Amino acid sequence: MLKPPRELTVSYLGPAGTHSHLAAIELFGPTDSWGFRYQNKENLMGVVNAVSSGEAGWGVIPYFNTASGPVKQVYPALLDVEHGLFSGLEVCGCISSHISQDLLSSGLLEEIKTVYSKKEAFEQCSNTLQRILPQVKYSYYSSTAEAASRAEGKGPQAAAIASRRLLPFHRGLKLLKEGIQDARVNVTRFLVVRGAGDNVDKSNNKEEFDCRRHTWLVFSSSFSDDVLSKMLSAAQRWGISASAISGTVIDPIDFRMRFLMELSWPLNSLKVRFFLSEIAHLSPQLIGSPIIASFENINGLRKWIMTQVNGDRNLLTEEDAYARRYLKPEVINLLDKINGNRLYIHFPVSSMESVWQVLGIEPHRMLNTQICYDSDVQKVAFCSVLGGKRVDTGKVSKCLSGNYRRANQSEIKQLDQTVGAVSPFTAPQDAALLIDKRINSENLMFMGSGHIGISIALKFRADKLPINIKIADISEDE
Numbered sequence: 419m420l421k422p423p424r425e426l427t428v429s430y431l432g433p434a435g436t437h438s439h440l441a442a443i444e445l446f447g448p449t450d451s452w453g454f455r456y457q458n459k460e461n462l463m464g465v466v467n468a469v470s471s472g473e474a475g476w477g478v479i480p481y482f483n484t485a486s487g488p489v490k491q492v493y494p495a496l497l498d499v500e501h502g503l504f505s506g507l508e509v510c511g512c513i514s515s516h517i518s519q520d521l522l523s524s525g526l527l528e529e530i531k532t533v534y535s536k537k538e539a540f541e542q543c544s545n546t547l548q549r550i551l552p553q554v555k556y557s558y559y560s561s562t563a564e565a566a567s568r569a570e571g572k573g574p575q576a577a578a579i580a581s582r583r584l585l586p587f588h589r590g591l592k593l594l595k596e597g598i599q600d601a602r603v604n605v606t607r608f609l610v611v612r613g614a615g616d617n618v619d620k621s622n623n624k625e626e627f628d629c630r631r632h633t634w635l636v637f638s639s640s641f642s643d644d645v646l647s648k649m650l651s652a653a654q655r656w657g658i659s660a661s662a663i664s665g666t667v668i669d670p671i672d673f674r675m676r677f678l679m680e681l682s683w684p685l686n687s688l689k690v691r692f693f694l695s696e697i698a699h700l701s702p703q704l705i706g707s708p709i710i711a712s713f714e715n716i717n718g719l720r721k722w723i724m725t726q727v728n729g730d731r732n733l734l735t736e737e738d739a740y741a742r743r744y745l746k747p748e749v750i751n752l753l754d755k756i757n758g759n760r761l762y763i764h765f766p767v768s769s770m771e772s773v774w775q776v777l778g779i780e781p782h783r784m785l786n787t788q789i790c791y792d793s794d795v796q797k798v799a800f801c802s803v804l805g806g807k808r809v810d811t812g813k814v815s816k817c818l819s820g821n822y823r824r825a826n827q828s829e830i831k832q833l834d835q836t837v838g839a840v841s842p843f844t845a846p847q848d849a850a851l852l853i854d855k856r857i858n859s860e861n862l863m864f865m866g867s868g869h870i871g872i873s874i875a876l877k878f879r880a881d882k883l884p885i886n887i888k889i890a891d892i893s894e895d896e
Contacts, residue, residue, distance in 0.1 A: 420744065420871040422455040422763045423733045429465045429474035432458020434775035435563035435584040438465075441515050441608050442478040443778040444713060445720060450862060450875055452727055453734050455764045456776050460560065462491045469611055470506040477507075482607045482664075483517070485600065486541040494666055496609075496705070497636055497676045504611070509634060509706030511610030511722075515713050519543050519604070520582040521595040522566055525574025532557055532572065534565035535579035543579055545600040551577075566591060586781040586806030587771040610708070610719070630709045630718045631684035632661065637702040640674040645700050649679060656693045658683050678705075737763050741872045749843045749868055755884040759876035766870040768838035770805045777864060777873060781806030785857070785865035785878065787840045789825040789833065790814050798825070798833065800845040802865075803854040803893040810894040817890045818850055841866035841874065842885060851887045853880050 421427075428446050431438040439458065446454040457474055459465045469477040481492040496504050519539055523530060532555045533540075533547065539562055540547070547554070554577075559565040562580035569578035570590040582593050639645035646663075653660055658681050665677035683690050685707035694702070711719040741761035742750055753759050764776040770786050773779060784805025791798055792815075799818060801809040814822045830837060835844060842851050844866065857863070863878035880887045
């Protein structure tokens with residue numbers, strides 16, 4: 419199976435539309451920014467394993483929320499430096515994101531009988547739910563995105579707590595209430611991790627980023643040795659503030675705890691070096707010197723990430739050439755006649771939502787091509803609309819003077835097409851090609867290539883393409 423370069427792969431808790439996914443896209447950008455592709459995992463330990471095994475170069479992991487506290491699957495593993503799943507990783511960034519939990523449904527508020535979401539989302543919205551939906555049943559899922567899919571399938575008596583950014587991919591849902599979290603300030607901290615072997619900083623000017631760095635240490639302390647007090651006293655002597663201290667009990671008999679101390683100075687500062695020398699006998703363990711950021715001040719961390727991948731830009735050129743080997747000759751022939759196109763290898767896709775999931779491309783920059791079929795005269799039309807939209811078969815029938823409907827799975831296979839990878843470039847020569855008039859011809863658009871693991875990006879100008887395309891009003895009205 420084709421896979422994107424591991425250096426440009428970001429792993430996150432999926433499916434598409436989780437807050438982890440949204441945070442990853444905000445931080446690493448859509449694929450045409452720096453080349454990153456996204457890989458979703460079913461659980462948080464899957465994300466950690468993907469990075470530690472080298473399957474992915476980066477991971478974005480939630481570990482603390484101001485309303486629901488530490489993420490239970492992550493926090494103990496983070497503190498278990500020697501044996502935990504984080505033992506082969508470096509925490510290179512920490513970003514705080516304001517979380518808006520939205521209520522999505524196809525029905526009205528008074529119709530709702532069941533609300534779907536993950537445990538942490540319910541905890542963050544418990545008081546509001548008791549006030550506006552006191553009699554509803556709660557149904558728990560592993561992610562807010564999965565909950566949205568389930569609510570959509572259950573009809574107007576169901577609702578989901580999830581992000582409203584999912585709505586373009588769940589046309590059966592609408593925004594019922596925005597921001598139903600109890601606390602005015604509802605912030606989740608996300609870790610940005612990479613393999614410990616990848617921690618050679620490629621920045622040209624490290625000092626440019628050091629003012630935003632902290633130093634994170636893990637140590638154990640109990641009543642008998644009082645390491646916590648000694649660590650704090652040493653930090654005070656060197657004029658270093660501990661911006662946060664958190665811990666967990668590892669031995670309830672001796673009440674021994676393992677603490678994470680976040681020092682508000684970078685690791686390579688003289689203060690921290692002298693401090694670490696003084697407390698070396700207390701056996702602290704370094705887990706990283708992360709760049710600290712918020713989504714209101716994200717540029718420093720994004721700029722640092724960019725310096726880490728600049729040396730890998732040649733990967734995109736190599737990947738483009740490699741991808742061409744897997745495409746049909748007729749697609750390659752068309753690409754050779756168009757200037758400025760690029761191929762991106764990614765994890766397999768089957769829908770517009772899965773394109774967003776792996777490329778981070780918003781729907782208005784996708785070309786969603788659906789096959790319509792007139793069985794009376796056995797004619798086929800390849801109809802392209804913006805991502806998140808659907809083709810109106812009535813409009814297609816009127817435009818082509820026929821009786822068109824959406825092709826079923828067997829008809830699509832008979833045309834030698836693959837669901838999720840259909841595009842005007844893959845259409846047979848006798849097929850009609852229709853492009854919706856709403857598509858902005860100046861945008862850099864992403865479309866299928868005929869292969870579920872490769873997407874084509876190009877400046878889409880229907881009048882400049884080497885195929886005969888008709889522009890018409892063919893997308894469903896809102």
